[in-house]
Amino acid sequence: MKSYVEESGFFGKENPEELAEKYGTPLYVYNEDNIRQHMKKVAGVINKYPYRANYSMKANSNLSILKMALEEGLNADAMSIGEMILLLKAGFPADRIFFVPNNVAQEELQFAINHNIMTSLDSLEQLELFGSLNPGGKCSVRINPGIGAGHHEKVITAGKKTKFGIEEHDVDAIFEIAREYDLHIVEINQHVGSQYLDPQPFLEAVENFLRIAEKFDELEYIDFGGGYGIPYHKLEDEAEFDMEDFSKRFTALLDAYVEKHPDNIPLFKSEPGRYCVAEGGVILGRVHAVKQNYGNKYIGTDIGMNVLARPTLYDSWHDLEVLRDGKAVTEGERENVYVTGNICESGDLLCKDRNLPVIKRGDLICVLDAGAYGFSMSSSHNSRPRPAEVLITKEGTAKLIRKRETYEYIFSNLVED
Ligand SMILES: Cc1ncc(COP(=O)(O)O)c(C=O)c1O
Numbered sequence: 479m480k481s482y483v484e485e486s487g488f489f490g491k492e493n494p495e496e497l498a499e500k501y502g503t504p505l506y507v508y509n510e511d512n513i514r515q516h517m518k519k520v521a522g523v524i525n526k527y528p529y530r531a532n533y534s535m536k537a538n539s540n541l542s543i544l545k546m547a548l549e550e551g552l553n554a555d556a557m558s559i560g561e562m563i564l565l566l567k568a569g570f571p572a573d574r575i576f577f578v579p580n581n582v583a584q585e586e587l588q589f590a591i592n593h594n595i596m597t598s599l600d601s602l603e604q605l606e607l608f609g610s611l612n613p614g615g616k617c618s619v620r621i622n623p624g625i626g627a628g629h630h631e632k633v634i635t636a637g638k639k640t641k642f643g644i645e646e647h648d649v650d651a652i653f654e655i656a657r658e659y660d661l662h663i664v665e666i667n668q669h670v671g672s673q674y675l676d677p678q679p680f681l682e683a684v685e686n687f688l689r690i691a692e693k694f695d696e697l698e699y700i701d702f703g704g705g706y707g708i709p710y711h712k713l714e715d716e717a718e719f720d721m722e723d724f725s726k727r728f729t730a731l732l733d734a735y736v737e738k739h740p741d742n743i744p745l746f747k748s749e750p751g752r753y754c755v756a757e758g759g760v761i762l763g764r765v766h767a768v769k770q771n772y773g774n775k776y777i778g779t780d781i782g783m784n785v786l787a788r789p790t791l792y793d794s795w796h797d798l799e800v801l802r803d804g805k806a807v808t809e810g811e812r813e814n815v816y817v818t819g820n821i822c823e824s825g826d827l828l829c830k831d832r833n834l835p836v837i838k839r840g841d842l843i844c845v846l847d848a849g850a851y852g853f854s855m856s857s858s859h860n861s862r863p864r865p866a867e868v869l870i871t872k873e874g875t876a877k878l879i880r881k882r883e884t885y886e887y888i889f890s891n892l893v894e895d
Pocket residue numbers: 534537578635668669671672673703704705706749750751752753
């Protein structure tokens with residue numbers, strides 16, 4: 479069996495065992511080169527027309543990673559006041575931030591208006607609220623094009639079974655509200671879903687969206703959303719998302735639109751999150767107990783569902799490597815095991831019945847492809863502090879980019895009598 483972390487030189491000049499000892503486990507470790515390479519790829523998807531990729535920071539909002547996105551020339555999108563504050567702190571100017579909320583209170587819209595941040599409105603009521611707060615202003619509307627895509631029903635964000643966007647048949651109602659408040663709908667945006675390796679559903683959604691775009695006459699931007707997938711089964715050589723082929727097919731669809739509107743070419747946009755950061759992050763966790771329970775073998779680690787929620791939430795697959803004395807175990811006996819965490823929930827499982835090298839107490843488990851929706855979805859469930867985050871820099875050395883939470887920190891908001 480191969481080792482991705484060793485073959486790719488993921489830990490640079492560092493040794494994973496020493497990182498675990500120095501910073502403790504569970505520990506998120508990121509590789510700067512890997513993240514920057516992915517960011518460069520999304521930035522260059524469309525070269526023929528004005529184009530900007532927005533880094534969707536919900537995938538990973540560590541300040542060091544946001545600064546990389548800024549340096550790589552990406553814009554960024556935010557879902558909340560907190561995310562807008564972080565982007566401003568990272569140095570993004572307001573005109574490189576896109577606020578894409580849903581169901582938000584007036585003060586969230588007001589925050590974006592006060593900071594001149596372009597905002598997408600996700601329903602007719604939110605558009606009306608925005609109009610009443612910012613008459614004469616510019617904004618985007620999120621359209622639900624009726625087509626969705628993604629790896630799990632919980633991440634399909636368009637189509638007939640999601641809460642997102644405004645249906646196409648409500649376009650006239652959009653124009654009515656815009657007229658009432660003198661709003662300029664200068665952008666339309668969509669996001670059909672997350673983690674597809676076959677771009678076909680996305681491209682179909684692009685084609686459909688360009689048809690819908692014809693109904694709007696003030697468009698300065700058309701934003702197609704994100705969702706490009708990554709190979710979570712990389713140890714079995716799963717193919718990567720083919721950016722080159724995608725780029726050609728995407729450009730061809732834009733050609734058709736531009737041919738019809740040669741004098742009014744908008745800035746085309748996308749919103750990738752996962753693709754930028756997923757493969758550039760792993761989790762190191764320690765094995766604390768191994769046991770048999772009614773015929774199944776359980777490997778008990780400190781990587782609970784509070785550290786990585788995806789397997790519990792979506793039944794997501796993450797490749798796992800076993801590290802012993804700082805080296806990947808790639809040979810020897812193997813067996814089928816359940817790898818679990820230390821949280822009091824039976825759903826606290828990293829994998830079920832997975833064939834792995836025989837694991838001993840004290841080994842490290844390395845969870846691959848944990849850079850997206852990993853730390854950003856972590857919690858302090860069971861009063862466990864969130865992990866630290868370390869970056870393997872371009873120089874190949876480790877830099878702490880987020881401290882491990884302390885008990886004092888997680889209890890700091892408790893009010894005592
Ligand atoms: C509106 C919007 N844009 C972009 C994204 C990023 O998706 P991904 O990380 O799959 O690229 C999401 C993910 O949920 C989203 O909701």
